[in-house]
Amino acid sequence: MIKNLLFDMGGVLVGFDKNRCVKAFADMGAETIADYVEYFRTEDLFAQIEDGTIGREEFCEQARQMVGRPITDRQIEDAWNALLTPCTPEKKKRLLELKKHYRLFLLSNTNIMHWEYCRDHLIGSPEAPITDYFEQCFLSFELHCVKPQADIFSKVLEQAGIKPEETLFIDDSALNLESARKLGFQVFLEQEGHHWAELLK
Numbered sequence: 398m399i400k401n402l403l404f405d406m407g408g409v410l411v412g413f414d415k416n417r418c419v420k421a422f423a424d425m426g427a428e429t430i431a432d433y434v435e436y437f438r439t440e441d442l443f444a445q446i447e448d449g450t451i452g453r454e455e456f457c458e459q460a461r462q463m464v465g466r467p468i469t470d471r472q473i474e475d476a477w478n479a480l481l482t483p484c485t486p487e488k489k490k491r492l493l494e495l496k497k498h499y500r501l502f503l504l505s506n507t508n509i510m511h512w513e514y515c516r517d518h519l520i521g522s523p524e525a526p527i528t529d530y531f532e533q534c535f536l537s538f539e540l541h542c543v544k545p546q547a548d549i550f551s552k553v554l555e556q557a558g559i560k561p562e563e564t565l566f567i568d569d570s571a572l573n574l575e576s577a578r579k580l581g582f583q584v585f586l587e588q589e590g591h592h593w594a595e596l597l598k
Contacts, residue, residue, distance in 0.1 A: 448538065
């Protein structure tokens, strides 16, 4: 019996607009960073900000060094957040309905900038904070590990006090799902034409 729903964030709740993000960086002369976004490269400082090795200030400073021109922290954050599109009203409504019957959790490979933007604007809002939807949010930059590493799933199980066989994990990465499945989770691959909101009806 499924008692818990564990959601990924990007690609499951919020969407991606890669072209908008690439253009935002390119328009400020940051073609080097635009290249990372274009090809979904996750090495170097993009990996470090995601696993919490570095914070916001160091990320922005290293980004400036890569670009070689005086762009501000705000410009970098705004361009980086341009990657994300809002969680739809339909999905938010479905989360609230599901919360009546299941314990809802979020698990995301993310960075502090994307998280704050999603928490305050794209999923949550002043009228409906993200805690209205999720009991706990597990974030890679706070846990200092990332999916598909087994450690991050073990931390979720321990901190949430849940059992993997009673938990459905919803993610848009088959690699992440396979790692969770090996630990006993039930899994669902979110992809175009295969939507969790419809499945869980």
